[in-house]
Amino acid sequence: xxxxxxxxxxxxxxxxxxxxxxxxxxxxxxxxxxxxxxxxxxxxxxxxxxxxxxxxxxxxxxxxxxxxxxxxxxxxxxxxxxxxxxxxxxxxxxxxxxxxxxxxxxxxxxxxxxxxxxxxxxxxxxxxxxxxxxxxxxxxxxxxxxxxxxxxxxxxxxxxxxxxxxxxxxxxxxxxxxxxxxxxxxxxxxxxxxxxxx
Numbered sequence: 634x635x636x637x638x639x640x641x642x643x644x645x646x647x648x649x650x651x652x653x654x655x656x657x658x659x660x661x662x663x664x665x666x667x668x669x670x671x672x673x674x675x676x677x678x679x680x681x682x683x684x685x686x687x688x689x690x691x692x693x694x695x696x697x698x699x700x701x702x703x704x705x706x707x708x709x710x711x712x713x714x715x716x717x718x719x720x721x722x723x724x725x726x727x728x729x730x731x732x733x734x735x736x737x738x739x740x741x742x743x744x745x746x747x748x749x750x751x752x753x754x755x756x757x758x759x760x761x762x763x764x765x766x767x768x769x770x771x772x773x774x775x776x777x778x779x780x781x782x783x784x785x786x787x788x789x790x791x792x793x794x795x796x797x798x799x800x801x802x803x804x805x806x807x808x809x810x811x812x813x814x815x816x817x818x819x820x821x822x823x824x825x826x827x828x829x830x831x
Contacts, residue, residue, distance in 0.1 A: 686721045686749070688761060688768050688775075690805025690824050695721055707759055707825050714751060714758035715743055722747050729753070735828035748776075752826045760825030770806065776822060781815035797829060 687694045692706040695717060705717050711729075719726040727743045741753040748765030751758060769775035772786045783789055783803065791813055792800040799810040799817070806824045810817040 686718065686768055687771050688749075688763065688806070688822065688824070689770055692758065692825070693718070693761065694771065705758065707757075709758040711741070711753045711756045711758060714753075718745060718749065718751065722749070732828055736830070737826060737828070740826065740828050752828070754826060760823065760827055762821065762823040762827070764821040774803065774806070774819065774822070776819050778819045779815065780810055780813070780817045780819075783819065784815075 685696055687696065692704060692709065693714075695703045695705060697703075705714055709717075715726050715729075722745045724746055727745055729741050729743045731739055731741050733739045738754065740759075742750055743753070744750045747767050748763050749768060750762045752760035752762065763776060766775060766777040769778075774783045774787065780789060787803050789801050789803050789810075791810075792802060792807075797809065799813065799820070801808055801810055806822060807827075808822040809820045811820050
């Protein structure tokens, strides 16, 4: 009987002590998630930030002052392409000349004051060539760029079976380097129809 009484008293004492313990475990509060950093945007080219023309493998791209773009693709009617480029470059539309001896047949040429030459066949825009610094691709490749700077954003492959010194390709754009080394600079670029004699 005494053992049962002692056990009951011990149990009662533990129950009273437990009831008096007011210690509470603080609730776990979830930390707010750190917002993910926004992906870095590429710096706009001069054509994108100030409005102007950019060269690309499928033709040209015309940017307005807000950065909105309009494509001038190969296949655009000759008069439309000349008018769009003339409005962007400023000044009168250039004279159109013809070379009858190109490998692809007679080709018409229109050369603008910034050194950009447009090539036409059957009254449609079919190619471009530039040998002066100024215009670039949307990722910054232009005449005067070093091979090393171009290869930071795109691939350059030297053309093996050509008689033209320093010829390379980069996607749909071709060009020429002063040297095949990383320090070699782009001396000219082209895309689409050409009139080179290899």
